[in-house]
Amino acid sequence: MSTLDTxxxxxxxxxxxxxxxxxxxxxxxxxxxxxxxxxxxALGVKMGYGHSKSAHKAxxxxxxxxxxxxxxxxxxxxxxxxxxxxxxxxxxARWGGRxxxxxxxxxxYNGVK
Numbered sequence: 505m506s507t508l509d510t511x512x513x514x515x516x517x518x519x520x521x522x523x524x525x526x527x528x529x530x531x532x533x534x535x536x537x538x539x540x541x542x543x544x545x546a547l548g549v550k551m552g553y554g555h556s557k558s559a560h561k562a563x564x565x566x567x568x569x570x571x572x573x574x575x576x577x578x579x580x581x582x583x584x585x586x587x588x589x590x591x592x593x594x595x596x597a598r599w600g601g602r603x604x605x606x607x608x609x610x611x612x613y614n615g616v617k
Contacts, residue, residue: 507613510596511563514611517593518566521609525570525586530577535567535607536560557616559598565610580606 505513525532538560559565570577570586577583583606587599590609598617600608610617 505596505613507562510611510613513594513596514564517597517611518609520593521566521568521586521590524589525568528585528589529572530586531571531574533569533571535569537566538563559610559613559616562613562616564613564616565608567607568609569607580604583607 522532560567568583568586570582580587580601583599583601587601587606587609590597590599594611596611596613598610598612600606600610600617603617
């Protein structure tokens with residue numbers, strides 16, 4: 505798949521991910537999606553804000569903030585049911601809970617998750 509094809513498929517799947525979160529009883533707010541390298545380039549990497557080859561910079565990742573009853577759920581375990589569902593939606597769908605970033609949902613491209 506080309507970058508555009510992968511981005512398009514990712515964009516098509518994100519509404520389903522959000523709908524599934526609500527179906528599972530979560531409330532959702534959006535975290536980072538696109539990280540502009542002009543703003544979060546070398547300086548961001550130096551400050552610990554994202555890997556230099558982050559899927560966010562390729563428009564292939566989004567961070568979701570989950571809540572229940574107005575309480576922010578910060579642990580990877582809180583995201584597990586949604587993350588495991590996400591991984592089944594496409595062969596390239598990746599959940600950050602597999603690498604200590606539980607609120608990260610992405611599509612793998614050129615080895616970047």
